[in-house]
Amino acid sequence: MAAGVAAWLPFARAAAIGWMPVANCPMPLAPADKNKRQDELIVLNVSGRRFQTWRTTLERYPDTLLGSTEKEFFFNEDTKEYFFDRDPEVFRCVLNFYRTGKLHYPRYECISAYDDELAFYGILPEIIGDCCYEEYKDRKRENAERLMDDNDSENNQESMPSLSFRQTMWRAFENPHTSTLALVFYYVTGFFIAVSVITNVVETVPCGTVPGSKELPCGERYSVAFFCLDTACVMIFTVEYLLRLFAAPSRYRFIRSVMSIIDVVAIMPYYIGLVMTNNEDVSGAFVTLRVFRVFRIFKFSRHSQGLRILGYTLKSCASELGFLLFSLTMAIIIFATVMFYAEKGSSASKFTSIPASFWYTIVTMTTLGYGDMVPKTIAGKIFGSICSLSGVLVIALPVPVIVSNFSRIYHQNQRADKRRAQKKARLARIRVAKTGSSNAYLHSKRNGLLNEALELMGTPEEEHMGKTTSLIESQHHHLLHCLEKTTNHEFIDEQMFEQNCMESSMQNYPSTRSPSLSSHPGLTTTCCSRRSKKTTHLPNSNLPATRLRSMQELSTIHIQGSEQPSLTTSRSSLNLKADDGLRPNCKTSQITTAIISIPTPPALTPEGEGRPPPASPGSNTNVPAVASNVVKVSAL
Amino acid sequence: MSGCSKRCKLGFVKFSQTIFKLITGTLSKDKIEDELEMTMVCHRPEGLEQLEAQTNFTKRELQVLYRGFKNECPSGMVNEETFKQIYAQFFPHGDASTYAHYLFHAFDTTQTGSVKFEDFVTALSILLRGTVHEKLRWTFNLYDINKDGYINKEEMMDIVKAIYDMMGKYTYPVLKEDTPRQHVDVFFQKMDKNKDGIVTLDEFLESCQEDDNIMRSLQLFQNVM
Numbered sequence: 040m041a042a043g044v045a046a047w048l049p050f051a052r053a054a055a056i057g058w059m060p061v062a063n064c065p066m067p068l069a070p071a072d073k074n075k076r077q078d079e080l081i082v083l084n085v086s087g088r089r090f091q092t093w094r095t096t097l098e099r100y101p102d103t104l105l106g107s108t109e110k111e112f113f114f115n116e117d118t119k120e121y122f123f124d125r126d127p128e129v130f131r132c133v134l135n136f137y138r139t140g141k142l143h144y145p146r147y148e149c150i151s152a153y154d155d156e157l158a159f160y161g162i163l164p165e166i167i168g169d170c171c172y173e174e175y176k177d178r179k180r181e182n183a184e185r186l187m188d189d190n191d192s193e194n195n196q197e198s199m200p201s202l203s204f205r206q207t208m209w210r211a212f213e214n215p216h217t218s219t220l221a222l223v224f225y226y227v228t229g230f231f232i233a234v235s236v237i238t239n240v241v242e243t244v245p246c247g248t249v250p251g252s253k254e255l256p257c258g259e260r261y262s263v264a265f266f267c268l269d270t271a272c273v274m275i276f277t278v279e280y281l282l283r284l285f286a287a288p289s290r291y292r293f294i295r296s297v298m299s300i301i302d303v304v305a306i307m308p309y310y311i312g313l314v315m316t317n318n319e320d321v322s323g324a325f326v327t328l329r330v331f332r333v334f335r336i337f338k339f340s341r342h343s344q345g346l347r348i349l350g351y352t353l354k355s356c357a358s359e360l361g362f363l364l365f366s367l368t369m370a371i372i373i374f375a376t377v378m379f380y381a382e383k384g385s386s387a388s389k390f391t392s393i394p395a396s397f398w399y400t401i402v403t404m405t406t407l408g409y410g411d412m413v414p415k416t417i418a419g420k421i422f423g424s425i426c427s428l429s430g431v432l433v434i435a436l437p438v439p440v441i442v443s444n445f446s447r448i449y450h451q452n453q454r455a456d457k458r459r460a461q462k463k464a465r466l467a468r469i470r471v472a473k474t475g476s477s478n479a480y481l482h483s484k485r486n487g488l489l490n491e492a493l494e495l496m497g498t499p500e501e502e503h504m505g506k507t508t509s510l511i512e513s514q515h516h517h518l519l520h521c522l523e524k525t526t527n528h529e530f531i532d533e534q535m536f537e538q539n540c541m542e543s544s545m546q547n548y549p550s551t552r553s554p555s556l557s558s559h560p561g562l563t564t565t566c567c568s569r570r571s572k573k574t575t576h577l578p579n580s581n582l583p584a585t586r587l588r589s590m591q592e593l594s595t596i597h598i599q600g601s602e603q604p605s606l607t608t609s610r611s612s613l614n615l616k617a618d619d620g621l622r623p624n625c626k627t628s629q630i631t632t633a634i635i636s637i638p639t640p641p642a643l644t645p646e647g648e649g650r651p652p653p654a655s656p657g658s659n660t661n662v663p664a665v666a667s668n669v670v671k672v673s674a675l
Numbered sequence: 676m677s678g679c680s681k682r683c684k685l686g687f688v689k690f691s692q693t694i695f696k697l698i699t700g701t702l703s704k705d706k707i708e709d710e711l712e713m714t715m716v717c718h719r720p721e722g723l724e725q726l727e728a729q730t731n732f733t734k735r736e737l738q739v740l741y742r743g744f745k746n747e748c749p750s751g752m753v754n755e756e757t758f759k760q761i762y763a764q765f766f767p768h769g770d771a772s773t774y775a776h777y778l779f780h781a782f783d784t785t786q787t788g789s790v791k792f793e794d795f796v797t798a799l800s801i802l803l804r805g806t807v808h809e810k811l812r813w814t815f816n817l818y819d820i821n822k823d824g825y826i827n828k829e830e831m832m833d834i835v836k837a838i839y840d841m842m843g844k845y846t847y848p849v850l851k852e853d854t855p856r857q858h859v860d861v862f863f864q865k866m867d868k869n870k871d872g873i874v875t876l877d878e879f880l881e882s883c884q885e886d887d888n889i890m891r892s893l894q895l896f897q898n899v900m
Contacts, residue, residue, distance in 0.1 A: 102717075111723045112741040124742070158749035161717050357693075473767055515765060521895075522766070526839055526858075528846040530768055536845040543849075 082120035083134070088127040089120070096137050103161040105137065129156040136162065144171035150178040184451075208286035228279055229342045235272040235335050238265060273309040276302065276335075298341060305335040348452055352445040359444075363437040367404070370433055374400045374426040381419040388415065399423075404430025474532075480519050481532055483512070718751030720792040730796050731804035737796065744792050752789040755779050769843030777837060781817040803896060808880070810893055815879050826866075826874040831859045 059066070081097070083090040083105075100106040115122045123130070129148060133156065136142040144153065144167055157164055167175050211221035242258030242265055258265050280302045287293035308328040340346040353360065375396035382390040389412045390396050399412040403426045414423045523529050531539070720726065720741070727734055747753070747761055755776065762775035782790045782798050801809045816822070820830045835855045842850065866874045866882045883889045 102719075104719075107719055108722045109719050112720075112738050112745075114738075116735075155749065159745065161719070161749075518765065519768075522838070522841060526842055526846075526854075528839075528842055528848060528850060528854075530842070531845050531847045533845055535847065536849075539847055539849065 083130075084115075084118070084120045084122045085125055085127045085130045086123070088130075090130065090134055092134065092137070099137060099140075100162075105133075105160060107161075109161075125159060126152070126156060129153060133157075133160050133162065136166070141168040142166045142171075143168060144175040146174060150175070150182050154179075205286050206288070208282065209288060212283055212286060224279075225342070228275065229339070231272050231275045232335055232338050232342075234268065235276075235332070238268050238272070239332050239335075269309065272335075273306050276306045276338075280306065298338075301334055301337045304331050305338060308332055344452070348449055349445070352441070352448050355448065356441045356444045359437045359440045363434070366433055370404065370429060371397055371400045374404070374422065374429075377422050378414060378419060378426070381422050382414055382416055385415045385419070390414075390419075400426060403427045405434065406430060478532060479512070480516050481530060483516050718791050720751070726793065726796060729793075730800035732796065732800060740796060740799070741792060744795060752791050753795070754789045758782075758790065766841045766843075768845065769841040771841045773833075773837035773840055777817060777820060777834060780820075781813070807884075807890070807893055811880050811883050812876070815876050824876065826879070827872065828859060828863060831862060831874075832856065835859050835862070 079094050080091050081094050083092070097105045097110075104110060110121055113121050113123055128145070129152070132143055132145060142162065154164065164175065210217055211224070215221045215225035243256050245254045246257035246260045247254070280299070283299070283302075284290060284293060293299055308331050311328055340350060375393050378399060379390050379393045379396045382388045382396075390399065396412075399414075402409050402412075403423060406427060408427075414420050519530065723734055723737060726732075726737055730737070732740070744753075745751070748757060753761075758779045759772045759775040762778065763771045765771070779790065780786070782794055784794060784797075798813070801813050805813070815826070818826045818830060818834055820833060832855060835858050839850060839855050839858075844850075863872075863874070865886070866879055868878045868882065
């Protein structure tokens, strides 16, 4: 019910007293007012700005957020007000809707922000009042077009992982920039279209005389050469058409499309000519068919975006063009009739019939004025001048509409191209930000484990080394850690991954067994890309040198200062512990969770070195315990 | 053939209409793009008191949950696409969509294709505040993809593969092809008591309750809210 009407309901009910004496049947019982509350002011706090309104105002529209019990979810017990963490500017419009019943759309507001707010408050945009509805719809349509453009270009550039041969071919045809082969094909067909068109033109040029006969056009003089050229072109076009037909996702739709019709019309005359050369009667018709060869020039529209825009403009202005044609036809008929009857009197007049006068009218209205037909009588001259003046007007009217359409479509295309170009840069920047966030986990993992290990050694003052992360971040990292433990694999970043590939490929050559990486029997090198890095030694056997490679193992922080043998023994002890801990969980010998390879900046190693070695045996046993505990968490 | 002739007739009618419009010069009207889809399905949850009674959350917790929920889905219901997008934000390394798909179907108990706030909160109540039995039951329901009451090896393979997909490509050690299968084999050895190739609810409950690690890890998210 509308806002104002509810206030008049008591009046309407009271006025029903006029029916009481007249009624035959007893009246039904009045509905009881179950919870008769006093109307109270409620406070709506929207991002700090307080709005106050009566409760009944909001209850006018019970199917929105503010009018239903849904707003209780936003009730703040402490301050006894409803708090919404939304835009106060738009809320003004929303609240006015409750007050006045009309929803307005502010012009300065972004359309999608406004839509989001309306969706949040559960208000349908159709309710927008007539004063603002057009503006809203226009802006929404513009936005939708823009998004559609973006989506289209996105879909075109999506690299789908597995495409069938047919689909790759279709994509190559539609978008020549996808592969070099497609580009080559594109240019070859373009070249042959040009050759074919030029051949058609040159065929008719007079080419010098053969002694004893009149001047011949080149086509007849060098007929064999031209025939060969024509055959070659037609063969290329036929092959292209058949390939497109094969690759098209919907062959029926492809056959019906304009470009394919042009293709067919371009090559048909040749085949018809092949079939019909013998019959003399139809050779006249055959010559006419050759005219259709000129349609090959339309095949250029696949190659030229400007042509396509022009064609699209004409299509979209079809109604304006139709109007122009219709009004011109009307004017031609009128003036032709008038001229005919005006010139009927004069002798030797060229205006023999009304259709004959059409020619004069058209030539005059378009201000061509060939002069092959001129009026001789005075009346004819007067009407002729009126004809030419009105012609200018009639033609000038629809032309700006067509021009503005063309300009709009052209600029839209320009903008789409610009957006597509910018999109790559935008996506690259977004990708950098995303990898930044995933690297955040790896960094904090390193810092977190470092903290854990240091905590174990009883140095509380070092606990807060590294970046302090917010609660949400630490919870997120815990979640990722759980996933790692579930799968017994760890997240590393790209460079580490490739380094590992290189190392494991190096694995097979040296004879010294590195216990920690022994769990990769027969790991192939197919995973890694070719990168020239100086990877000459295994990481484990060359620990002091790892500083160069920026890759360290957590356990080595404790044993940085010690020599090699203790290193290997402690590592193997770690391995044993890890083995025991992990056997119930996984059959595989991937026991590397106990030894966590993390990239550490060289800055941290001096601190690691500073650790007192006596503490290491104890912590060595502790660390695997912690590691195995953490491993067992996620047996699910 | 009748469909073809009907289509032909329709096409002819449309064509003649276009020609007529062309001749009489009627200007183009608003096209179909203006049919903006205004069908905004809006769902409102039950009252706060009812939800408080049905779940193990306090009013405040429900308020916090609802605010987060409403932020992502103002229409009041999440569809699978949105759910996948939300879940994928937490796992930037890999592809979380398969696991999110199974999660969605576990949340959507009535198989309506969208998760409403009540479903969301009910499931969270079980997962965060429920008894061990309820949690294990919910997990069994998650693993049982076709909801037939049994988990077979293929279902478990799908789930484990989905979990491994979330890890992404850059892992240490490198993920091998048969890692998920080995993982599933270990799981089945533990869970499938009578070695009949399927895990029933009772087998699952029994095996999980025997394993201390699993019991301990179920308590891990006790204080999430």
